[in-house]
Amino acid sequence: MAQTVYLLSPPTPTRSFSMLPLPSPSPSIARLPRRRPLPPSVPQYKPLRLPACRASATPTPQPDLGLVASENGASSRSVAAIDVDAVTEAELKENGFRSTRRTKLVCTIGPATCGAEQLEALAIGGMNVARVNMCHGTHEWHRQVIRQVRQLNEEKGFAVAVMMDTEGSEIHMGDLGGSASAKAEDGEIWTFSVRAFDSPLPERTIHANYDGFAEDVQEGDELLVDGGMVRFEVIEKIGPDVKCRCTDPGLLLPRANLTFWRNGVVVRERNAMLPTISSKDWLDIDFGIAEGVDFIAVSFVKSAEVINHLKSYIAARCHDREISVIAKIESIDSLKNLEEIIRASDGAMVARGDLGAQIPLEQVPAAQHRIVTVCRQLNKPVIVASQLLDSMIEYPTPTRAEVADVSEAVRQRADALMLSGESAMGQYPDKALAVLRSVSLRIERWWREEKRHEEMELPDIASSFSDKISEEICNSAAKMANNLGVDAVFVYTKDGDMASLLSRCRPDCPIFAFTSTTSVRRRLNLQWGLIPFRLGLSDDMESNLNRTFALLKARGMIQSGDLVIALSDMLQSIQVMNVP
Numbered sequence: 001m002a003q004t005v006y007l008l009s010p011p012t013p014t015r016s017f018s019m020l021p022l023p024s025p026s027p028s029i030a031r032l033p034r035r036r037p038l039p040p041s042v043p044q045y046k047p048l049r050l051p052a053c054r055a056s057a058t059p060t061p062q063p064d065l066g067l068v069a070s071e072n073g074a075s076s077r078s079v080a081a082i083d084v085d086a087v088t089e090a091e092l093k094e095n096g097f098r099s100t101r102r103t104k105l106v107c108t109i110g111p112a113t114c115g116a117e118q119l120e121a122l123a124i125g126g127m128n129v130a131r132v133n134m135c136h137g138t139h140e141w142h143r144q145v146i147r148q149v150r151q152l153n154e155e156k157g158f159a160v161a162v163m164m165d166t167e168g169s170e171i172h173m174g175d176l177g178g179s180a181s182a183k184a185e186d187g188e189i190w191t192f193s194v195r196a197f198d199s200p201l202p203e204r205t206i207h208a209n210y211d212g213f214a215e216d217v218q219e220g221d222e223l224l225v226d227g228g229m230v231r232f233e234v235i236e237k238i239g240p241d242v243k244c245r246c247t248d249p250g251l252l253l254p255r256a257n258l259t260f261w262r263n264g265v266v267v268r269e270r271n272a273m274l275p276t277i278s279s280k281d282w283l284d285i286d287f288g289i290a291e292g293v294d295f296i297a298v299s300f301v302k303s304a305e306v307i308n309h310l311k312s313y314i315a316a317r318c319h320d321r322e323i324s325v326i327a328k329i330e331s332i333d334s335l336k337n338l339e340e341i342i343r344a345s346d347g348a349m350v351a352r353g354d355l356g357a358q359i360p361l362e363q364v365p366a367a368q369h370r371i372v373t374v375c376r377q378l379n380k381p382v383i384v385a386s387q388l389l390d391s392m393i394e395y396p397t398p399t400r401a402e403v404a405d406v407s408e409a410v411r412q413r414a415d416a417l418m419l420s421g422e423s424a425m426g427q428y429p430d431k432a433l434a435v436l437r438s439v440s441l442r443i444e445r446w447w448r449e450e451k452r453h454e455e456m457e458l459p460d461i462a463s464s465f466s467d468k469i470s471e472e473i474c475n476s477a478a479k480m481a482n483n484l485g486v487d488a489v490f491v492y493t494k495d496g497d498m499a500s501l502l503s504r505c506r507p508d509c510p511i512f513a514f515t516s517t518t519s520v521r522r523r524l525n526l527q528w529g530l531i532p533f534r535l536g537l538s539d540d541m542e543s544n545l546n547r548t549f550a551l552l553k554a555r556g557m558i559q560s561g562d563l564v565i566a567l568s569d570m571l572q573s574i575q576v577m578n579v580p
Ligand SMILES: Nc1ncnc2c1ncn2[C@@H]1O[C@H](COP(=O)(O)OP(=O)(O)O)[C@@H](O)[C@H]1O
Pocket: 023, 024, 027, 108, 109, 110, 111, 133, 135, 136, 137, 253, 255, 353, 420, 421, 422, 424, 425
């Protein structure tokens, strides 16, 4: 039978990158001691060890991936190759299908992790998406990080996606005149001012980046730094200066964000009128498009309108690939307009850091649950972010409460968990990632063993008859997969939609998603349960299947007799079969 095989692109020349210069002096992590210091005898964190699943073992990357590494490290792909990374391959070989991790992991890259070796260690440790936060660092710094991630993908077969996170029009402190931090003590009087200062700053003075700051605050207001890590009370306004008394002492970090509260609610005056995407953000977005990022996360989204605007802006500039737009839910307005925002976006982030400064902290868990649920129903990937393992910025062991928080996000079946300071500037980025990985594996496994299938009602979301068919196929295939106890579902997908629809059903078995496009493969890497492969696809499903079986069997990733369900968005079919 005739078959069209789309050949792989020619080998890409390699570049070598040296360690990145740090954008600012490496932050000394002189934070406040954890309130209840660990007794010296507390054992170091040991990843949970599962009997049948060597989840905690870091698989050794193996060179032969159908990627032939030449002497200078350049890679050339053999024509019959399938793109998969060494870590996935090793996990599949060692642990089998059932034990692969379903929850995806996002790491914020910062001074602690911007070197090539550190990035590779994160990729080996399970990082699916690298996030760069445009609040910090220069374009040159971010460019180096993005290019190093791309090089890692090209040379080692990883599919680590890059997410750019905009600064947004938040109110934040200035740079502390070059100091890494400043300590505010109980009762001290500090001045927050919109005036520009030369460094060093006058003593106990903080610059606020928002011109209307002094006009908008009132005496008696409560000023929260970094979502409440440090608190002040406004005692006097003198022109552009606002004098405040420290009520909750703590460490002030450069560019920490500022919110003020009056009578128990957050004050949203003129700053609520500032554009969600500032002129600086548009420049950053142009930069992100030029550098080929996979996701743009938009800070402080208030309505669906801004998402639609950004999506058409991107569509007009990127003709050959897509960039997914992720709405960060971190303000009262974003909660009010949650459904329409999520419908307009390609995914969402529960940005608990700022959210916890805008609504009472005790409301954050319910908000998280609602956001995760709505995203799942509307088939949009959702990331749970901020302070998951905050104490691991300084300590090699998480608190029990942190492990419980991570477990809850996994139990809710969020698509992804995110590290912020833990990986950007913490002392134990790899250990923090290992904790996310082993807790995810353990909870996912417990969930399956207990047969706690999701009871969640998934509403119809298709917008056309053809989409409706895909949706029904995926719902049925996921149900069949659970009932038959199949080893894996294989989905052949051009643009990833069918893989997403399957992921939405959260089946018990992993989903092998085969796509012919490298950028689709990277974007699928954010979604729950998907193991994305890049493979030249033909229009003939039978030949695709036979090639996949041959390639995966040759590498020991599947075996004869394994039971799989295969779906294709080209044929809109379901097949159940044993691997020949
Ligand atoms: N590109 C960077 N350069 C320097 N420091 C960074 C960078 N990215 C993140 N960080 C550090 O890591 C911390 C946590 O990252 P993140 O949560 O993304 O930022 P923020 O605290 O501003 O919300 C930041 O406060 C900052 O100290």
